[in-house]
Amino acid sequence: MTPTTRFLTNPSPADLPKTADVVIIGGGPAGTAAAWAIERAAPNTRIVIIEQSSQLAAGSSLASLENYRTCWAAPCLHRLMQRSIDVFQHAEDYFGEGTKLGLKEQGYLFIAFTEAQAAKLKDDVDHLHRCGLTHTEYLNADDIASRYPWLGSRVIAAKYDPIAGWMDSNALVYALANATQSTTILLETKNASIRTEGSRVLGVSTANGDIDAPNVVIAAGANARAIGRTAGIELPIVMRPRQSFTTGWRHEAYPEDAPCVISAAPFPHVRPEAQSGAIFGYEYKWNTGKIPNYNGERTDALIDPIWPVEQLRDPRFPSLTLSLMAKQFGHKPGEGFADPRYLRGIYHRAGYYVYRDNAYLTLPDGTTEPYDSQRAIIDAWPEIDGLFLSIAHVGHGIMSAPAAGEILASRILKQPLPDESYVGFNLDAHFVEHDAGGLSDNGIKAVKPVSD
Ligand SMILES: Cc1cc2nc3c(=O)[nH]c(=O)nc-3n(C[C@H](O)[C@H](O)[C@H](O)COP(=O)(O)OP(=O)(O)OC[C@H]3O[C@@H](n4cnc5c(N)ncnc54)[C@H](O)[C@@H]3O)c2cc1C
Structure with missing residues (x-):
């Protein structure tokens, strides 16, 4: 596939596309994946990505560890990662011959130093097996001593995910962008604001001119709330x-x-680089x-x-992270x-x-209790026709990017969701089981909501 993606840097008003089918604000993993997936589902869709920086992937991915793993406790999350990892593993099929994402398929190892931590990891693995992730393994002290002697004798158990590793996130974002054929990418294009009339999107204004479009996607990472305000809404x-x-x-x-090693609570982690x-x-x-x-x-x-x-x-x-790890591992x-x-x-x-700041449990007495959800919001904004969100990708927006793009594409193209569990990414999905805890994967198991 020969890429025909057009990159324009700080375009003059004359060079700016005047119209598009979809304008995406933000050229990070979420925005580029959305363009890639929309085009795969509906070739020739005229898409414009607006990126304020002089390069794509100029947001959180710059600080990221670029890791990926399948072992997520909530079904919507592990389905999302499994699909995305399949795309990474077949990068040439999806992005074109010669694509290199720098995959290091070295696995993820969550370790335990105490019996209580080991029991927790065993529970996690049992749960993952029940979810069909039978490739994940519980390792005991003997397994660890033979496979990873360098971890030392303090480590008594582990949860191992072999379908995990890390990659070059910049290469991924450019692969997603370059695989598009009918997308124009505007770099150094600032002051994006959404134009609406009544309850409809009209397009986007920028410092370089206006683009009329019936569909606008907010994929601006930590700036998403500010972009939402230009359309008169507060994103949660x-x-x-x-x-x-x-x-x-x-x-x-x-x-x-x-492998990438996730130490015990408070979960400092490290991998070779x-x-x-x-x-x-x-x-x-x-x-x-x-x-x-x-x-x-x-x-x-x-x-x-x-x-x-x-x-x-x-x-x-x-120094805090290193001393915490030295203490946990017993290094003098x-x-x-x-x-x-x-x-x-x-x-x-x-x-x-x-x-997302709208996740909560409903307790038996009817009160609600907020929790830190791991679920992104990938959905339409209900009150404004043509406005879509791919936001709140927490600490995994790289490993989830391709599948997140596919969900967004299904929303814009009004097609069924690629997987029924993906309703968990709806704006109004306030709760799903096992969705909390991040690296601890301790989810919300004990408390069952009475509604939602
Ligand atoms: C320390 C750390 C470690 C992480 N480790 C991992 C990891 O191991 N694996 C993983 O999968 N994820 C990891 N993440 C999370 C991951 O980086 C994010 O989830 C992901 O980058 C989110 O993608 P995004 O496209 O939504 O936002 P971003 O990556 O922030 O991209 C947003 C893009 O929009 C642009 N933009 C912003 N405002 C505007 C505007 N007004 N107009 C035009 N463009 C705009 C930005 O310049 C940027 O290019 C980590 C994050 C951090 C901070």
């Missing part, structure tokens, strides 16, 4: 800053072919005076993002994760996880 999302760092060095015992280094993440929460609280609560969830997000990096984050000063060489030449980043 919040942002939490998250950090990662890459080291140029890793301790000798830690092999290059290791760039041959001799490693990349670390940790959903570390902090609340400093820099972050305005909302609703008077002490929380790290923001209604409006703070830019540049890098100012929310906590300079202690790399100078050993393993406590080796000071890890702290040399660190590349430290921050980005936002965007969460």
